[in-house]
Amino acid sequence: MFLGLDVGTSGVKAVLEDETGALIASAARPLALSHPQPLWSEQNPDHWVEAVIGAVDDLARERPLETAAVSGIGLSGQMHGATLLNRTGRPLRPAILWNDGRSQAKCAELERRCPELHAIAGNLAMPGFTAPKLVWVAKHEPKIFAEVAKVLLPKAYVRYRLSGEMVEDMSDAAGTLWLDVGARRWSEKLLAATGLGLDHMPRLVEGNERSAVLSPELARRWGMGADVVIAGGAGDNAASAIGLGAITPGDAFLSLGTSGVLFRVTDRFAPAPEAAVHAFCHALGGLWHQMGVMLSAAASLAWLARLLETPEAALLAPLGISVERPSPVQFLPYLDGERTPHNDAHAAGALVGLRSAAGRGDLVQAVLEGVAFASRDMFAALARSAQPITELDLVGGGSRSLLWAQIMADVLGVTVHRVEEGEVGAAIGAARLGRLAATGAAPADVCRKPQRLQSFEPRAPQRAAYDAAYAQWRKLYPALKE
Numbered sequence: 001m002f003l004g005l006d007v008g009t010s011g012v013k014a015v016l017e018d019e020t021g022a023l024i025a026s027a028a029r030p031l032a033l034s035h036p037q038p039l040w041s042e043q044n045p046d047h048w049v050e051a052v053i054g055a056v057d058d059l060a061r062e063r064p065l066e067t068a069a070v071s072g073i074g075l076s077g078q079m080h081g082a083t084l085l086n087r088t089g090r091p092l093r094p095a096i097l098w099n100d101g102r103s104q105a106k107c108a109e110l111e112r113r114c115p116e117l118h119a120i121a122g123n124l125a126m127p128g129f130t131a132p133k134l135v136w137v138a139k140h141e142p143k144i145f146a147e148v149a150k151v152l153l154p155k156a157y158v159r160y161r162l163s164g165e166m167v168e169d170m171s172d173a174a175g176t177l178w179l180d181v182g183a184r185r186w187s188e189k190l191l192a193a194t195g196l197g198l199d200h201m202p203r204l205v206e207g208n209e210r211s212a213v214l215s216p217e218l219a220r221r222w223g224m225g226a227d228v229v230i231a232g233g234a235g236d237n238a239a240s241a242i243g244l245g246a247i248t249p250g251d252a253f254l255s256l257g258t259s260g261v262l263f264r265v266t267d268r269f270a271p272a273p274e275a276a277v278h279a280f281c282h283a284l285g286g287l288w289h290q291m292g293v294m295l296s297a298a299a300s301l302a303w304l305a306r307l308l309e310t311p312e313a314a315l316l317a318p319l320g321i322s323v324e325r326p327s328p329v330q331f332l333p334y335l336d337g338e339r340t341p342h343n344d345a346h347a348a349g350a351l352v353g354l355r356s357a358a359g360r361g362d363l364v365q366a367v368l369e370g371v372a373f374a375s376r377d378m379f380a381a382l383a384r385s386a387q388p389i390t391e392l393d394l395v396g397g398g399s400r401s402l403l404w405a406q407i408m409a410d411v412l413g414v415t416v417h418r419v420e421e422g423e424v425g426a427a428i429g430a431a432r433l434g435r436l437a438a439t440g441a442a443p444a445d446v447c448r449k450p451q452r453l454q455s456f457e458p459r460a461p462q463r464a465a466y467d468a469a470y471a472q473w474r475k476l477y478p479a480l481k482e
Helices: 047-060 064-068 104-113 118-119 130-140 142-147 154-163 189-194 217-219 236-243 298-308 312-319 361-381 402-412 420-441 460-473 476-481
Strands: 002-007 011-017 021-030 071-077 083-085 150-152 167-169 203-205 210-213 229-231 252-256 260-266 278-281 288-296 330-332 350-351 392-397 415-419 452-455
Touching: 002 420, 011 047, 011 142, 011 420, 021 047, 047 154, 047 189, 047 217, 064 217, 064 278, 071 154, 071 236, 071 420, 083 252, 104 118, 104 130, 118 150, 118 392, 118 402, 142 217, 150 154, 154 167, 167 210, 189 278, 203 210, 210 415, 210 420, 210 460, 229 420, 236 260, 236 288, 236 420, 260 361, 288 361, 298 361, 298 476, 330 361, 350 476, 361 402, 361 460, 402 452, 402 460, 402 476
Parallel strands: 002 071, 071 229, 167 203, 252 392, 392 415
Antiparallel strands: 002 011, 011 021, 083 150, 210 229, 252 260, 260 288, 278 288, 330 350, 415 452
16 A cells, blocks of 8 residues: 655645555645735645644544555655755744745846856746745845755655655755756755755655655554655656656646646756746656646636635536637736746736626636636747647646636647546655555556546637637736736
């Protein structure tokens, strides 16, 4: 039996998977975000640990025999979060998260300090990445910076608390701007640009390699054996790729979680920073991937639901499973700034085209379409450096909506597939990495593609209407930026 743990932004998921790859049980615990100032986004690192332990407690209570049989654990997590530890291994401050924009001004400073950054890290310096956050801390919280002994990403902190080992995998490390992504090792040059050294970094492993062993105390708590292996794991998107069997160059998926991610597997390091495309290591050795990222995907619909004090399902239900024409209202989903293609932490969301006749349905449809148009921006960005994507799997919480899936197909002009277990893809991927680390099995035997539940083809009339609406939507960002 294998346990997958996904440390997300809004919550923790835990899943049990058996030797056949079947999902046996799952549990979840929520997490809260803190926004103490504009552009800031933080979490208490200990809350991740409490949520993980609580979720596994739930599994152990509901499925004691299966939980006790776990031999391998895999970790997945939100990327980029700066978890700053002192010499005793305790957090010095709340973790600064991936969607925190306070370090925007420090990105240009970091690129001036290290002109080779793009070539080594394969990415633009963006405020979401970890390194600019440390430049900000050094400037604005110098006493805290002076005490930093280790910098860990969210799932690495959870691993440390589960095992006592400070280890990171290549896929998550690639999102720090401290990794030589092509060579898959920490870059002393990039670290020096932020006033850090190799001693501040955890040990590196591949995602399917053994990284640590579960502590005896937690093993006893959950009735497990004495040598439960913890795999290197992966950043959330690479873990989702493992769960989707996306381990062959050209495989692609679109995740509609809190953020939105367009992910494509490559067999080489293929940076495209000029298009604000991310080039990271995959969770398996010898593979890399490209990503386009939007910061508010399903979070945009959640925002509207909070604003209207209406559950998301109740907002979507009146629209049915398809729409015949674009909404007369258009929405920019830049509620927390944007990465691909704008790299603008100060970009703001907007509803445009409001008239007295506009109803709730128009606003809901506009939000779904705005996220789809932003996804089309990411498609265009990735197409600059490789062949166009012709089909993709849809995962994340947004994949529950048949309406959103059809809108995506119509806007993107490609076949979109809803897949089995699409909402726990990262946790499933983590469990499979745990299985690979514990058993030494071949990735191709474990990372099989899930069953496709439903496919959505682009409809020609709607595709044409969305082409025109997208062209109009593309004018909004530059106009409002001015």
